[in-house]
Amino acid sequence: KYFQGTLSPKGITTIKQGNDSCCIFEGFMDYLSYLTLKQKHNPKYPNIEKQDYIILNSVSNVSKGIDIISGxxxxxxxxxxxxxxxxxxxxxxxxxxxxxxxRSVHYREYKDLNDYLVGKKQVQEKQQSRGMKR
Incomplete structure (x- = not known):
């Protein structure tokens, strides 16, 4: 098992390369997974410098990131x-x-981009009614 977490308080991480497009990630592992996938699919020209990156580190930071994203x-x-x-x-x-x-449509069967990278599909929990009817 690996630990995946951050120290509080969680803030937004930005990686600016002077581009007019950005990729927005919920967590840092998803960002690293994205870079890995880009490199894996096109090792000679992964084009990772063609956009800026915003890592929210928590979806609760979306409202804080709105101004950053606006640019x-x-x-x-x-x-x-x-x-x-x-x-x-x-x-x-x-x-x-x-x-x-x-872009999550590309990994719809997975919880996140990292699970897509490692091939860990979501388990659909089925709600079953148990017990006796009264």
Missing amino acids: YREKYCYLDNDKAGASAYEEIRNKYGLNVSD
Whole structure:
């Protein structure tokens, strides 16, 4: 097992390379997974310098990141495939409209980009009614 966490208080991490597009990640492991996937799919030209990066470190930081995100023409969201990730995406999309792209569709069967990288699919929990009816 590996530890994946941050020390409090959680803040936003930005990696600016002077671009007009940015990739937005929920956590740092997702950002590192993105870089790994870019390198894996195109080792000679991974193009990791073509955009800036914003790591929220928690979806609770979305409102803090709105001003940072505003400076970009194109915004690519690599958020988790859960309610919190969907809510964060909607908040960004409601603010910036069509210039926001939900990239989680590329790893829809996985919890997040890191799980996609390591091939760990989501387990769908089935709600079963147990017990006796009264």
